[in-house]
Amino acid sequence: MSTSDRKEPSGFEPFEPQAPDLASPPVNKDPTSSPGWERATLEKLAFASLKEQRATRRWKTFVRLAWLLFFVALAWLAFMRAQPSTAKTTAHTAVVEIKGEIASGADASAEFVVAAMKSAFEDEGAKGVVLLINSPGGSPVQAGIINDEIKRMKAKYKKPIYAVVEESCASAAYYIAAATDKIYVDKASLVGSIGVLMDGFGFTGTMEKLGVERRLLTSGENKGFLDPFSPMSDAQKAHAQQMLDQIHAQFIDVVKKGRGERLKADTPGLFSGLFWTGQQAVDLGLADQMGNVDYVAREVIKAEDTIDYTRRDNVAERLAKKFGAAFADTTVRSMRSTPAVR
16 A cells, blocks of 8 residues: 555544744743833832722721711701600600619619600690609619609699509609609519618628738728728718618608508508519509509590600610710710619
8 A cells, every 4th residue: 555545544634743933032021121110110019009098098088977977967866856846746645664773874864764754744745644664773863853853743734644563663663653643553563662772792801811901091081981892890880871771761751752641651561671562562552553554544544545755875875885985975965882772
C-alpha cells in the first residue's frame, strides 16, 4: 500500500507543526517598566484616599442628621404631650392605672399618676375617674403626693373617683386608694398592709470573721447612721424606730380620714401591717364592695366606654434613658435606703 492510499483515523486532523512567530516580542507585564509609573500609582492612591474620605464624611453627616432627627422627634413628642387636648370626647369613664412599685422615676410615680389624673379630670367627657390598682406599695412620699392631689382634684372638678383593685392594693397603694370615694375589689384581692418598714443588712460579724476592718471617717457622730458595715448603737436604732412610728401614724390617720365610719378601726391588727383578702377587706371596711372596671363604669359612673389616661415611658424615652442621652431625658421629663410604706 502506497503512502497516498493511507487514511487517517476518523475524527483526527493531520498534525502540522507551527513555526514560532519571531516578529511578535514577548509582552512585559511589570508596571515599573512603564515610563511615569510612579506618578500613575500615586494618583491612584490619592484618588482611593479621597474616595474613602468622602465616604467617611458622608457617613458622619448621615449619623449627625439621624441624631438631629431623633432629638427633634423627642422635642415634638414632648411638646405634643404637654399640650392639653382640645378634642371633645363623648361620655366615658377615665381609667388611670397604678401598677408595680410606687416610686420616683417608675411608671407609678406621682409625676405620671398626677399628670394622668389631671388630664382625666379636665376632660369634660370623662364622667368619672377609676384608679386601676395592682401594686404592692412603695414610697410614702410618692403616695402622699398622689393622695393629696386626689383630694384637691375632687374638690376642684366635682367629679367622682373610685379605686378598683385587681391582684393587690397594699401599703402605699392603699394609702392612695384611701383618698378615693369608694374602693372596689375582687374577692381574692390582697388589701391592707398598713405599716412601714426600713430594711437593710449588717455585715459586722462577717467582716470580723474575714479579718476585714471598716475604716469610715465622718464629721458628726451619726453621719454613718445605717452604714451596713458599722455597728448600730441603741440610740441610732431608737431614732430609726421613732421615724418609722411617725410615718406609720401618718398612714393610720390618712386611712381613718379617708374611710371614715365605714372602717372598723377597733379591729385587732388592722394597722399592724397585716393584709386581707378582698372579701375580708369589705367586712373590715377597708373596701366597699366587689367590682371590676367594667362594673364601675357601667353601673356606678353610668358611662360604659372607657378611655385609658395612664402615662408611661414611650419607646423614645426608654431609648434616651438607655443610651444616657441627658438632653433627651431632660426634654422628655419636661412633659411629664429610705423608709417605704409597703
